[in-house]
Amino acid sequence: MLVGCLGSAMAIAALGCWLFVPSVEEKTANAELAALEKGQAKHCISPLDGSNYYVDGYVATRMRIPKSYEHIQTNVTDVDAEGNHEFIVSFRAKNGFGGLTSGMAVGKFSNESCQVVEAKLVDAN
Incomplete structure (x- = not known):
């Protein structure tokens, strides 16, 4: 047994x-x-809304009213030879008069740390 x-x-x-x-x-x-x-930067992108924490923080701090920043969409390229991803972020935020406007930011973030390397607002109404 x-x-x-x-x-x-x-x-x-x-x-x-x-x-x-x-x-x-x-x-x-x-x-x-x-x-x-x-x-493909999946480790840097939120599975919930497709945003990058560091990019959103970077863009929001450049708003007149940072708390009004609202992420819409992020598009990211594959990693380049320098180890960075290029991104385009669409967002909404309040302007100085309190009206809601849309904007866009472009730049690069590091594949290793996911932090912003360079960025600029290109279409902030």
Whole structure:
């Protein structure tokens, strides 16, 4: 009886290892996918609204009323040879008279740190 229980336990453990331990091919595929996603800036972009925390902070601090900054959309390129991503951000914010206006910012952020390297407001009404 004891031998049968031990044999069953070892078989279950071996089956569990076979089912849940990734193969070399799976590990390689996961590593390639992670590298691809890092090159596409997915680690820097929020899955909720597509924004970059550092870019939004950078742009918002340049508004007349920073608390009124509202992210609309962010478009990002793949990483370039310098290790940066170019971005275009569309946003809304209040102007000096309290009216809501739309604007756009362009620039670059680092693939490594996700922080803004350079940026400028190009269409802030």
